[in-house]
Every structure is written in structure tokens, then in C-alpha cells.
Amino acid sequence: MTKRYSNYESFFALKPTSLTVDSGTINVIYGKSGSGKSTLLNILGGMDAPTQGKVMFENKDLYQLNDKEQSMIRGKRFGFVFQFFHLIPELSVYDNISLPTQFTKEPLEEKDIVTIAKTLGVEQRLTSLPSTLSGGEQQLVAVARALINHPDIIFADEPTGNLDSYNSSKVSELLETLCKERDVTLVLVTHDKDLIQSPDNLYQMEDGNLQLIRK
Ligand SMILES: Nc1ncnc2c1ncn2[C@@H]1O[C@H](COP(=O)(O)OP(=O)(O)OP(=O)(O)O)[C@@H](O)[C@H]1O
Numbered sequence: 001m002t003k004r005y006s007n008y009e010s011f012f013a014l015k016p017t018s019l020t021v022d023s024g025t026i027n028v029i030y031g032k033s034g035s036g037k038s039t040l041l042n043i044l045g046g047m048d049a050p051t052q053g054k055v056m057f058e059n060k061d062l063y064q065l066n067d068k069e070q071s072m073i074r075g076k077r078f079g080f081v082f083q084f085f086h087l088i089p090e091l092s093v094y095d096n097i098s099l100p101t102q103f104t105k106e107p108l109e110e111k112d113i114v115t116i117a118k119t120l121g122v123e124q125r126l127t128s129l130p131s132t133l134s135g136g137e138q139q140l141v142a143v144a145r146a147l148i149n150h151p152d153i154i155f156a157d158e159p160t161g162n163l164d165s166y167n168s169s170k171v172s173e174l175l176e177t178l179c180k181e182r183d184v185t186l187v188l189v190t191h192d193k194d195l196i197q198s199p200d201n202l203y204q205m206e207d208g209n210l211q212l213i214r215k
Contacts, residue, residue, distance in 0.1 A: 001053025
């Protein structure tokens with residue numbers, strides 16, 4: 001696949017790239033600012049179509065599916081964690097965590113929210129608004145929200161980019177451990193190649209080129 005943001009320019013944010021993500025693996029893509037990491041993550045996560053090429057998910061071309069099918073996959077099969085948390089400020093922590101379950105139509109049980117909040121250590125904050133939480137706590141809520149639907153894949157874009165080193169280690173260790181425990185595939189982009197202790201695959205992105213560094 002490739003990505004050009006403008007048909008009028010020759011600049012490729014993503015040069016011809018091929019990537020296979022195996023189920024249950026921890027994948028880290030590191031690189032400098034502007035190297036194309038978010039571009040690749042957005043394409044893989046069904047958020048932005050490539051200019052050329054396709055993204056296959058369970059033998060289906062993601063971007064050939066209709067809008068409803070694509071939303072179902074993003075909402076039910078994928079989880080997302082972003083640098084700036086993207087919590088809804090007007091909603092309590094409890095309601096933020098339960099948001100993705102609106103897609104599923106499966107009855108949500110209160111104990112599921114409490115259990116995941118406990119796992120992330122934010123159970124004392126369930127009735128609070130996000131603005132009253134520290135950055136680290138907000139990101140833990142975002143991780144809980146990403147996990148609540150038991151997704152197959154979590155896409156994380158600089159999940160610790162806005163955190164101090166203590167919270168950065170806490171969030172990255174929890175993400176790695178929980179994904180491994182739950183057999184969730186993780187695709188994470190970061191500028192810090194050592195963020196995740198033992199990824200299955202470590203890639204570097206440089207000027208729109210993806211290179212496998214370590215398996
Ligand atoms: N929506 C857009 N329109 C035009 N150009 C874009 C757009 N998004 C990204 N770019 C350009 O594509 C290139 C890759 O950007 P991208 O955001 O993917 O890099 P990145 O490695 O994620 O950087 P950062 O760590 O700063 O987020 C950059 O040159 C950027 O300016």
C-alpha cells in the first residue's frame with residue numbers, strides 16, 4: 001500500500017509498504033516525527049484509506065466493505081488508544097469506558113465495567129469526570145475503553161506521548177501485559193523504540209519506509 005495526501009504532489013507519506021500482522025502478536029513501529037507512523041496506523045485501523053493497495057482483515061478488503069460494515073469492525077473488533085486520550089469530557093469515567101459497547105447491542109453488565117476498571121486501577125474514579133483525573137489515569141481509562149469490547153486488535157498511536165516517565169512505563173507495561181494475557185493483537189506506534197519491553201516484531205519507520213528491525 002501507499003499513501004499520498006494530495007494528488008497534486010509527488011510526496012508519499014507512506015512509500016510502497018507491505019505488512020502482515022499475525023493474530024496475538026505485539027507489534028511496535030517506532031520512528032521520528034513526520035516519518036509516517038500515524039499514516040500507517042490510520043490505514044491499518046480502518047480510519048483512512050490508502051491511496052493504493054488494500055488492507056485485508058479476515059480475508060476481506062477493509063476499504064471495500066460498506067460504511068456500516070467498516071464501522072462495525074472499528075467499533076467491535078478494533079480498540080483504539082490515542083496520545084491525547086480522546087475521552088468525552090461531559091461523560092463520567094464509567095460512561096466513557098462503556099462507550100464502545102453501544103456498537104455491540106450486547107447487554108453490558110455493570111460488573112464488566114467495574115472489573116476492567118479494577119484491572120487498570122481506576123475503579124475509584126468511575127463516577128468522576130475525565131478532567132478531574134491525572135493524565136496517567138485518563139490514559140488508563142482510555143485503555144479500559146479500548147479493551148471493554150474484547151477487541152481482536154488494539155491500535156495505539158503514541159499512547160504515552162503525553163505522559164511523564166512514571167505513567168508512561170505504567171501504561172505501556174499494562175498495555176503489553178493485558179494484550180498478551182487476553183490474546184489481543186497490539187499495533188503500537190511511538191518515537192521510543194524501547195517503550196515496549198519485548199515486542200514480537202519491532203519495525204522502524206523512516207521517511208515513509210517501513211523496515212523490520214527485530215523479530
Ligand atoms: N492529513 C494530512 N494531510 C497532508 N499531509 C499529511 C496529513 N497527515 C500527515 N501528513 C504528512 O505526512 C507525513 C507523515 O505524517 P505522520 O503523521 O504519519 O507521521 P508520524 O510519524 O506519525 O509523525 P508524528 O509522530 O509527528 O505524529 C508528514 O510529512 C505529514 O506532514
